Amino acid sequence: MPTLTTASSPAPGLTPAPASAIARRVAIQRVAMRGIVKRFPGVLANAGVDFDVNAGEVHALLGENGAGKSTLMRQLYGLYPPDAGEILIDGQPHTFHSPADAIRAGIGMIHQHFMLVPTLTVAENVALGLRSSREPQMDLKVVAARLNTLAEAYGLKVDPGAYIWQLAVGEQQRVEILKALYRGASLIILDEPTAVLTPQEVDGLFATLRRMAGEGHALIFISHKLHEVLAISQRVTVLRDGHVVGERAAGSVGRQELAQLMVGREVKALPAQAVQTGGVRLALEGVRAQGDRGTEGLRGVSLAIHAGEVLGLAGVSGNGQRELAECLAGLRRVSAGRVLLGGRDVTHASPRERLLAGQAYIPEERMRDGAIKNFSVLENLFLHDHAAPNYARWGVLNTNAMRARAAALVQRFNVKTPGLETPLKNLSGGNIQKLILARELSRQPRVLIAAQPTRGVDIGATEYIHQQLLAQRAAGTAILLISEDLDEILALSDRIAVIYEGAIMAVLPRGQATPAALGLLMAGVHGHEAG
Amino acid sequence: MAELFTLPVLLGIAFSGIRLATPYLYAALGETFAQRSGVLNLGVDGIMLMGAFSAFFVALNTGSLWLGLAAAAVVGLLMGLLMALVSITFKAEQGISGIGLYMFGLGLSSLLFRTTVGTVKTISGFQPVKLPLLGDLPILGDIFFRHSLLVYGAFLAVPLAWFILERTTWGLKIRAVGQQPAAADSLGVNVTAVRYACTGLGGVLAGIAGASLSIALTNLFQENLTSGQGFIAVALVYFGGWRPLGVLGGALLFSFVNAFQLWMQVLVPEMEADIAVMLPYLLTIAALAVAVNRTRQPAALAKPFERGEA
Ligand SMILES: Nc1ncnc2c1ncn2[C@@H]1O[C@H](COP(=O)(O)OP(=O)(O)OP(=O)(O)O)[C@@H](O)[C@H]1O
Ligand SMILES: [Mg+2]
Numbered sequence: 095m096p097t098l099t100t101a102s103s104p105a106p107g108l109t110p111a112p113a114s115a116i117a118r119r120v121a122i123q124r125v126a127m128r129g130i131v132k133r134f135p136g137v138l139a140n141a142g143v144d145f146d147v148n149a150g151e152v153h154a155l156l157g158e159n160g161a162g163k164s165t166l167m168r169q170l171y172g173l174y175p176p177d178a179g180e181i182l183i184d185g186q187p188h189t190f191h192s193p194a195d196a197i198r199a200g201i202g203m204i205h206q207h208f209m210l211v212p213t214l215t216v217a218e219n220v221a222l223g224l225r226s227s228r229e230p231q232m233d234l235k236v237v238a239a240r241l242n243t244l245a246e247a248y249g250l251k252v253d254p255g256a257y258i259w260q261l262a263v264g265e266q267q268r269v270e271i272l273k274a275l276y277r278g279a280s281l282i283i284l285d286e287p288t289a290v291l292t293p294q295e296v297d298g299l300f301a302t303l304r305r306m307a308g309e310g311h312a313l314i315f316i317s318h319k320l321h322e323v324l325a326i327s328q329r330v331t332v333l334r335d336g337h338v339v340g341e342r343a344a345g346s347v348g349r350q351e352l353a354q355l356m357v358g359r360e361v362k363a364l365p366a367q368a369v370q371t372g373g374v375r376l377a378l379e380g381v382r383a384q385g386d387r388g389t390e391g392l393r394g395v396s397l398a399i400h401a402g403e404v405l406g407l408a409g410v411s412g413n414g415q416r417e418l419a420e421c422l423a424g425l426r427r428v429s430a431g432r433v434l435l436g437g438r439d440v441t442h443a444s445p446r447e448r449l450l451a452g453q454a455y456i457p458e459e460r461m462r463d464g465a466i467k468n469f470s471v472l473e474n475l476f477l478h479d480h481a482a483p484n485y486a487r488w489g490v491l492n493t494n495a496m497r498a499r500a501a502a503l504v505q506r507f508n509v510k511t512p513g514l515e516t517p518l519k520n521l522s523g524g525n526i527q528k529l530i531l532a533r534e535l536s537r538q539p540r541v542l543i544a545a546q547p548t549r550g551v552d553i554g555a556t557e558y559i560h561q562q563l564l565a566q567r568a569a570g571t572a573i574l575l576i577s578e579d580l581d582e583i584l585a586l587s588d589r590i591a592v593i594y595e596g597a598i599m600a601v602l603p604r605g606q607a608t609p610a611a612l613g614l615l616m617a618g619v620h621g622h623e624a625g
Numbered sequence: 626m627a628e629l630f631t632l633p634v635l636l637g638i639a640f641s642g643i644r645l646a647t648p649y650l651y652a653a654l655g656e657t658f659a660q661r662s663g664v665l666n667l668g669v670d671g672i673m674l675m676g677a678f679s680a681f682f683v684a685l686n687t688g689s690l691w692l693g694l695a696a697a698a699v700v701g702l703l704m705g706l707l708m709a710l711v712s713i714t715f716k717a718e719q720g721i722s723g724i725g726l727y728m729f730g731l732g733l734s735s736l737l738f739r740t741t742v743g744t745v746k747t748i749s750g751f752q753p754v755k756l757p758l759l760g761d762l763p764i765l766g767d768i769f770f771r772h773s774l775l776v777y778g779a780f781l782a783v784p785l786a787w788f789i790l791e792r793t794t795w796g797l798k799i800r801a802v803g804q805q806p807a808a809a810d811s812l813g814v815n816v817t818a819v820r821y822a823c824t825g826l827g828g829v830l831a832g833i834a835g836a837s838l839s840i841a842l843t844n845l846f847q848e849n850l851t852s853g854q855g856f857i858a859v860a861l862v863y864f865g866g867w868r869p870l871g872v873l874g875g876a877l878l879f880s881f882v883n884a885f886q887l888w889m890q891v892l893v894p895e896m897e898a899d900i901a902v903m904l905p906y907l908l909t910i911a912a913l914a915v916a917v918n919r920t921r922q923p924a925a926l927a928k929p930f931e932r933g934e935a
Contacts, residue, residue: 141865174810194813209808211801213924221794222801223812230793273812 121280121310123149123184130179132165134520136512139165141336147281152303152313154323156356157333158552159524160510161376163316164206169201172196202274206285206523206550208266212259216252216269217241220276248302262412264295281312288317289550293580294410300326318552320349332356332562357554370399375572376541380431382422391417393596394431399572406587407576410616414596415576416458419545422447423455435541443572449478454539458528458546464530467519471511472500474518475533484504506556507532524551535562542566545576560586580609594618634888639768641884642877643776644842648673648834649876650779652858653787657872660862661790662823663803663925664712667723669831670855671730672704676835678734681846685748690840697836698829704730705828709821716929733815734856735848742846750777750844775841786869799823803923806930816930831855860909866921882908
């Protein structure tokens, strides 16, 4: 076991500092936010929130999509000033004008949407904004060496020379955590860090977090998954509509109570009902494709999905799920093999041709591939159908008809938005996802590709999205559900395929798919080898 | 036509090609910094004109070329900061504000020229400096090592710009800010300051580019002296894939075509001069259509930064 770095030690890569300077930043003992108020146009995001966290503790922040969790944390990180209220660090009031101030005070934040520069390497992303030991030259070797030490100490393995765009989401997240540790942060905010991780990766993250808390770091943990919150935190605070509705000790509260606090009503589990499956709607025959890292991302994938069936695709992040989804959406070139949609060869068809053939796509990167963040809610709902005869005549849009339908969709799918004209970027993550779902499902697709449909979505909305997927299945849609959330796969799928290094390990009927069996397959171990 | 391919003529073309690359290099390297930080400054030509005039005017009246050069740099800096103010602080549409800056520079330099100098005059500009030893090399010496200091400076600026962008902590900030400003901001990098600095530097270099025309290459000033070279410089940044070495390649290509067409005008007088003059511009269009690799374009180019947008 390598020696662990303590929270207060400085980051090398900064100019070598005398001992007195090292002592300058004392580890934070307690941070308190008092009466925080934050307004956005049409929304009161935080309505007088009190929140605190102590060294050595994991304090979880729970709340539905749009409850104001990210907003609260962004104020603590200096991204926006509060409209009212104050931030106390060890009893002293602090005003942060920018993240630079917060970083200086010892605060680090892992953002819900990663803050990484894809065209730079891991080491460059970490070094960004720091003084180098050889100013003005960069000292990436020093950074890489220190990074490797930190990575080893905290179990955050990553290649310092790799470009961010080459990394899987789980690896990108490790870079985010390393960025904060490298700066010697003693309070670290993690905004939905597990939303993008596999169960195994979550275990790894939790081990890291426990180690950090054990060393005296103060941690704020945001997640929609109640079992995670209960597993990692000591205290839980629940936000609803910008208000704190409760604070509980994690040891003395159950999932059901937390869920009710969050949603304000009871949350039910899914009833699973049998559906008659039909013929093959979507077939893949030996599909191969290039991956992002220059290696082969898909190595001969064959699958068949029937009408009225949910085929779950399980696997550890970065084993070809994204490549597969992009091939099916027409966003990535298939280098060999065939894709048949309703019996028609669409291997090289454009996204629009697939759309017209009745395929809907819910992308993993919803902000990149699924929506236009500067367009309004209304416009985003009509990205596909703008040319349909009901909404456009001779190329001129019929805005009244569009508004009426958009309003209906927003209501039916429970999208929380101040209005139809609100730019999409102002919606919370879960509401953006509901909006995409509303657009895709309302087209009554014959085939649905859903990639990570509930990632980052609160339990109320997850329940709703799951219901909608099952309703589609009952309506005879063939659904490919790509998810790294095993619970989700097990709850929804009729058959479960496991992908490992770009190839399908096995396809199991739901009855035979236990978490243990799937876990082994996901790790690349065949059933008979495990014996 | 045959007289075009004699040794002295070819040497002449090569020598002029190197020489004429100077304004392109300064201006395009400056624009590279601005664009790598996310600011599209289309007003380079206007800044060049103001730089050319300031350098000429100051040199004419003080007799000092260096003072002239400094004046061009200062005027370039001020115009660069004006562009920064409008496009970064006031978040104006950058394509439009750049064109505005161009019109402003074109109009003001013409007006000042007419009211203060009046007629076209020539001055004695920066003289060629034969480098010791290197300048005596056969052929190579004639082509590369008998230029004025501003020409050497332009070529030295290429590796310097590369070094700053790729090897220093400032360059890292510039690249991050042009690609993913929110990420840089979240690490405490001052996005606005980096963009101001790069746009200002771009202005300084555009001013010097103008000065290189008026007090080193042509040694005169006239209205619209640059005749669009600043726009070609912007195109060169795209052509060069936002990299100093690529910019160098592009600048040489264009200056050689330019040198070629100048010699053609002299040696093939029966050819329509206008056709020869069109050559570099036609080449711009063709080269841009074929060579530009958009994947290298800074992702945040021409996009104002607003904190808090995911
Ligand atoms: N920059 C902004 N401009 C306008 N409104 C905003 C902005 N950021 C957030 N909001 C609004 O403030 C409210 C709170 O959003 P916030 O992102 O804090 O929610 P959250 O609890 O983090 O939700 P999620 O679980 O979906 O991430 C939402 O209604 C959101 O639409
Ligand atoms: Mg959030």
